Amino acid sequence: MSTQSFRGNSSGIHYTVKVSRRARHTRLKMSPEEGLTVVVPTGFDLQRVPVVVESKMAWILKVQSTFAKHRLADFGQTRVALPEVIELCGIGETWRVGYREECRESVKITELGLGELELSGAVSDHALCLASLEQWLKRRAKLRFESQLMRLASINGFKVSGVSVRKQRSRWGSCSTRGNINLNLKLLFLPPLLVRYIMIHELCHTVHMNHSARYWEAVERYDPDYVAHDREMRHAWRFVPAWFSGNR
């Protein structure tokens, strides 16, 4: 991005100035590793950089203190670090996650390409990052799980009225009397065979709303290994990464 970059200092704040041909406006960003970076467009009067930094001082100090708090928290291991890589075993996808601090109150999530995710904005706010990652995972899960479930349903002749995905603490899936199937968002982290088992399990509930012998006969027809899969489900919570399994 930069054609040239150099260090500066204003009111005791050290920063890197990057002159960018692509930048149209001045922009400030902060990261725990690189500190403050001031990106300016080509032709910008570099004498004015300290003024720009000074005008954003309140924001800079706020982010700095959040970084300091996070360092303390990480040191005390009171919080699980946000992921740099997300392995979505259940749908066979791996995503790298980048974080970019920008002068904004919210966090925006962008797919830069298949397998590349970027969070930008107030990324020093752990809770905001988690919330936006969760929203994104929900969209991803809905997209992939819905088509997989509908395909399984149509191949095997089940009638499904709707599919929803929710992050739940204790249930992997459920099926309503109207034929609405709900899947736990955490299935994204499970081996595909177990995801398929849960889908078969719920699809069979569209016919038998119980766990009767006839119900399990139906399950066996579509998943001959259902006994082993059902047993594995009891310990399947361990597949969910710590950064995501926290709070609920």
Ligand SMILES: [Zn+2]
């Ligand atoms: Zn069941």
